[in-house]
Amino acid sequence: MADKVLMKGNEAIAEAAIIAGCKHYFGYPITPQTEIAAYMAKRMPKIGGVFLQAESEIAAINMVYGVAATGHRVMTSSSSPGISLKGEGLSYLAGADLPSLIVNVQRGGPGLGGIQPSQSDYFQATKGGAHGDFHMIVLAPASVQEMADLTVKGFELADKYRMTSMILADGTMGQMMEPVALDYEIAPAPEKPWATVGTKMAREHNIVNSLFLAPEELERVNFERYERYAAIKENETMYEEYMMEDADICVAAFGIAARVAKNAINEARKQGIKVGLIRPITLWPFPEAPFKKAADKVKAVVSVELSMGQMIEDIRLATECKVPVSLCNRAGGMIPSPEQVLEAIKAANNGGAK
């Protein structure tokens, strides 16, 4: 077993990114993710990489675009209001089919909101996040180990499909420390014949661009992009099932909410309620299959979220409304307690869910 160390989630993301071969970080400080930038500022100069604190979030995402166009692994990180500022850049990255890793350590919103943990950027992350038809691969870690593992995975998927991977974490995941082992075998990044690294007078120019004035051509690149998205849905969906084998009630939660939900599930099991958990690890693509399966077995689903209820819409679509889906939530930086989740489980078990 590799030596385990205690690390903050934010630090684990930064170190895993460096291990994955990311030598370019651009960012702008914002609570609760500033440790990522601080860690990069310390480490990047030592490995011959680039740490640059940009003049704004918008500048940082466009620096990401520039490096991504050269084919190098690159990332930026921010928290909710800062991610909104990056929206234009996210759309341009998608339009130019550039791989990158974006980290959102969410805080309460909307607007400037607060600085305590939240999951209220689910819609923004999973439904595109800016203008145009596009998706990002959205990864939702529920432990410090997963903060690191999914960072490595995120770079690999971004390169494989030429698109943005987003780590959708929250303030708790960023700030907490847990044991983490960082022993990865990093496969070499795939060849990037499209990268703009100089022709050496030996080939045609590569052009990285998201402007297509001919609608026929713009339609074609959109259709081609969605063929890749279909392959991702087919091959890259990830989720965890916990005690679902004999479950009458299904709790759905990701990230910190899933941690709280497990406490409640363990307590409910002690009280004789058959309840399990489906924890999406990829939020896009959304793991529809386990929910579809659960819809034929359980009598109700409880979605536990740190928002006014966003993932619940994807659950209703995946279960085709065959079973009632209720919401157990806190918002604005508050976190549901295990007791609150337990009450919601009991209500669902007694047929109280709507």
Add this chain to the structure above:
Amino acid sequence: MSTTQFLFAGFGGQGILFSGKFLAYKGLMEDKNVSWLPSYGPEMRGGTASCSVIISDTPVGSPIVSNPDVLVAMNLPSLDKYEDSVVPGGTIFIDSTLIERKVKRDDVTVHYIPATGLANENGMPTLANMIIAGKILAAMGEFDEDGINAALGKVISARHADKLGLNLKALNLGKEN
């Protein structure tokens, strides 16, 4: 099969986060499952800072400690805020130099340690937190010098290695008082 949930609370600057990290590391080195979660934000600057630590034989679910088995209160606002949240039968450690009142509850075990006073008298004014950590380990029957040295080696960076002895002395002071 056991889980202990700790809540450390005090003023920012008292080393709440550090002593929490030390105990978490000691648990980790004994192959326990551990988590450490700080409060963050404006309340840390002058108000109450707190830190949730869980040490368990089983995987840690929620890292948020709302009802601690062990409360460490290093100032009066922390005791006022968290006294009622401690589970019945739990334990409260109090810096009695800074907190003059007694615990009101009679269903918890209380240790009063004049930690800040002891720290000042012994030329280690910043280590009241570790004096209390020593008391916690002694009270839990887990004051083993090997484990302590190993954990200190992890939380004290190489740059501050000369402080290791002083931290050990603080832990011992806590054990003896």
